[in-house]
Amino acid sequence: MNPKNFIKECARLDKVVPMVTVVANKEILNDLSIQNLPEQTLVHCSIVNANRDKKIFINPDQFNPQRLDLNKILVWNGLEEDILNSDETKRPIRYCPGHDLSLDVIQYVVEQFLPIPNMKLNICEYQLIKYHRLDNYTKLVMRLMNIAVEQATRYPARAIDMCQPKYKNKLGMIRLPIGKSIPSWDEDFPRGATVFRRFVRWLMNKNLWQFSDDLFEFDSIEQAIQWRLKMFSSLAAPNVIFHDVDSDKTMTQLAFSGCACHYTCRLEKPIDELPQAIYVNDMTCLARFNVRKPFERYGAAAYFDENCRPIAIYWSHACRLVKRGEQFWEHVKFVWRSSCFAYITICDHLLVTHMIETNTLVSTTRQHLPHHHRLRAFLKPFTYHTITINHQASISLINQFGLVHRTWAFNYDEYLKLNDYILMNYRFRLLPDYLSTTMSPKANHKTADEWDRIYPIYHDLNSFWKIVRNYVKCFFEINYSSIVSLDEQLPDDVYLRDFANELAKQLGIEKLISLNDLIDVLTQLIACSIGFHELVGQSSDYLLDPRFIGMKLEENKQIQNVQTYSQALILSVVTSLRMPNLFDNWTHLIGHDEFYLNNLHNYENFKRDLEELSQEIDSRNKIRNYPFESFNPKFMDCSTSA
Numbered sequence: 001m002n003p004k005n006f007i008k009e010c011a012r013l014d015k016v017v018p019m020v021t022v023v024a025n026k027e028i029l030n031d032l033s034i035q036n037l038p039e040q041t042l043v044h045c046s047i048v049n050a051n052r053d054k055k056i057f058i059n060p061d062q063f064n065p066q067r068l069d070l071n072k073i074l075v076w077n078g079l080e081e082d083i084l085n086s087d088e089t090k091r092p093i094r095y096c097p098g099h100d101l102s103l104d105v106i107q108y109v110v111e112q113f114l115p116i117p118n119m120k121l122n123i124c125e126y127q128l129i130k131y132h133r134l135d136n137y138t139k140l141v142m143r144l145m146n147i148a149v150e151q152a153t154r155y156p157a158r159a160i161d162m163c164q165p166k167y168k169n170k171l172g173m174i175r176l177p178i179g180k181s182i183p184s185w186d187e188d189f190p191r192g193a194t195v196f197r198r199f200v201r202w203l204m205n206k207n208l209w210q211f212s213d214d215l216f217e218f219d220s221i222e223q224a225i226q227w228r229l230k231m232f233s234s235l236a237a238p239n240v241i242f243h244d245v246d247s248d249k250t251m252t253q254l255a256f257s258g259c260a261c262h263y264t265c266r267l268e269k270p271i272d273e274l275p276q277a278i279y280v281n282d283m284t285c286l287a288r289f290n291v292r293k294p295f296e297r298y299g300a301a302a303y304f305d306e307n308c309r310p311i312a313i314y315w316s317h318a319c320r321l322v323k324r325g326e327q328f329w330e331h332v333k334f335v336w337r338s339s340c341f342a343y344i345t346i347c348d349h350l351l352v353t354h355m356i357e358t359n360t361l362v363s364t365t366r367q368h369l370p371h372h373h374r375l376r377a378f379l380k381p382f383t384y385h386t387i388t389i390n391h392q393a394s395i396s397l398i399n400q401f402g403l404v405h406r407t408w409a410f411n412y413d414e415y416l417k418l419n420d421y422i423l424m425n426y427r428f429r430l431l432p433d434y435l436s437t438t439m440s441p442k443a444n445h446k447t448a449d450e451w452d453r454i455y456p457i458y459h460d461l462n463s464f465w466k467i468v469r470n471y472v473k474c475f476f477e478i479n480y481s482s483i484v485s486l487d488e489q490l491p492d493d494v495y496l497r498d499f500a501n502e503l504a505k506q507l508g509i510e511k512l513i514s515l516n517d518l519i520d521v522l523t524q525l526i527a528c529s530i531g532f533h534e535l536v537g538q539s540s541d542y543l544l545d546p547r548f549i550g551m552k553l554e555e556n557k558q559i560q561n562v563q564t565y566s567q568a569l570i571l572s573v574v575t576s577l578r579m580p581n582l583f584d585n586w587t588h589l590i591g592h593d594e595f596y597l598n599n600l601h602n603y604e605n606f607k608r609d610l611e612e613l614s615q616e617i618d619s620r621n622k623i624r625n626y627p628f629e630s631f632n633p634k635f636m637d638c639s640t641s642a
């Protein structure tokens with residue numbers, strides 16, 4: 001149900017301001033059609049009666065938030081449909097400026113206290129039953145999750161705690177089964193994990209724990225949500241709430257405003273079988289990889305019409321196209337949503353963001369720039385704790401029999417092949433190039449504002465990119481005073497050149513010659529750590545309801561079972577433990593030398609630009625088809641969390 005409509009229907013039946021008094025002028029007298037009423041007469045108007053007028057509303061005394069005449073209400077000092085008019089000049093002159101805000105505030109407050117309907121079970125009793133049926137590994141990681149949350153709550157990450165770069169000869173590089181090398185010694189966590197943590201990690205990775213896919217289910221959706229609320233109360237607050245998670249509308253939201261929206265593109269050629277298809281979001285590549293029995297393969301491609309409505313889905317497991325309304329429609333929607341989430345998490349989040357780009361940034365910075373180098377201090381906030389995060393992920397999450405292996409249904413050798421496939425197909429790109437050229441306003445015959453309502457990432461990603469790039473560019477202009485043009489070769493700084501060569505080598509970049517090239521590469525690595533990571537790593541939005549996303553696909557099922565939902569929630573909680581907020585203050589890292597004031601000024605401009613972008617996104621979200629927060633700086637950390 002649409003929560004805004006629910007609030008409006010409440011307001012229609014029980015208006016806060018029941019009556020207004022107006023001074024009648026000629027126009028009002030004409031409207032009222034009352035004879036012999038002199039001008040300047042005070043007229044008392046009952047808004048309560050107007051909102052229950054039988055000539056306007058069907059069954060006006062009935063509470064019906066889905067009524068088609070709902071926007072005929074008079075509540076916010078004007079006719080609702082006029083207030084919603086996209087043409088501002090046609091809105092009522094004095095409608096309530098708090099119209100949007102009041103709806104948002106009411107919705108937020110209600111959601112905090114929303115009761116779970118039809119909850120008849122004794123919570124403790126069923127919790128105990130479900131908990132005892134979980135495998136021991138899942139129970140163990142649930143306990144570890146609670147310890148990690150408790151520590152993160154007690155000692156939240158703060159920018160002020162970021163230490164100055166330190167000298168270290170070796171970073172303890174280790175080689176992972178997925179073919180990447182990562183450092184293990186972190187100047188931000190020099191003593192490493194406590195003895196207790198190391199013991200627990202050793203215990204987790206012992207072959208003591210049965211590897212099993214248990215299929216027992218929740219008795220009802222209400223029970224599943226109670227399970228999540230009680231057992232995973234530390235799940236991060238969502239940035240965006242998806243309503244009616246299994247509806248066709250939510251498919252549109254996920255494809256155009258959700259974590260998979262950077263994979264949506266216009267079709268190059270019409271499809272004979274689907275002449276109305278204009279857009280596609282293709283996740284069929286996952287079908288190449290085998291899964292454990294009795295699960296279905298992942299992989300699906302969703303097609304959308306000109307109005308972004310889903311019209312058909314190609315279902316890889318059954319090798320068939322299912323059109324809207326046909327048999328299996330609900331199931332293939334679940335398959336596509338689940339395939340999107342699997343690909344985004346395994347490819348974009350764990351591999352590209354963590355193991356490739358942030359790993360390259362932190363390892364190259366710390367190995368090839370001396371601790372006193374200004375660039376190293378400049379990059380410090382964006383690499384804070386990254387070595388520890390990536391190292392822990394490699395030995396607890398993406399390892400064999402680790403949480404990722406258990407949560408999704410891939411055989412481990414197939415999971416490694418999936419990693420190989422992603423690594424082989426990885427090409428270093430700048431963030432604006434993540435979006436298809438077919439997804440610009442011009443390519444879709446829309447103005448920038450029209451397109452922003454439909455595909456908000458286009459504006460937000462590009463705006464964010466420009467701010468970060470300007471910050472990096474200004475750093476070089478300030479600290480390398482000999483620069484005449486950014487198109488010149490790199491400055492005569494042996495450390496900087498060595499650093500740039502290593503970046504190019506690790507990222508497979510052919511051309512990293514000019515300062516402009518280096519600025520682009522560094523901007524990408526920073527933007528990936530803080531912005532792209534928010535898009536692909538903010539998982540709690542997708543796990544509030546087990547009917548939204550499935551980690552494993554079962555025949556004819558559109559809801560997660562107890563074990564898989566629990567493992568997915570654990571993964572979400574442990575990957576949501578925060579780093580310092582992007583708006584925290586890290587000016588103590590700026591060196592007190594001749595460039596100090598200019599560097600400080602650059603830092604302040606950066607923060608101001610981010611604040612302005614955040615306010616602009618808040619404002620744009622009021623009129624977008626669906627809110628989009630993935631590049632809203634107010635939600636970002638300054639470095640990648642797990």
Ligand SMILES: [Fe+2]
Pocket residue numbers: 349354533537575640641642
């Ligand atoms: Fe992460």
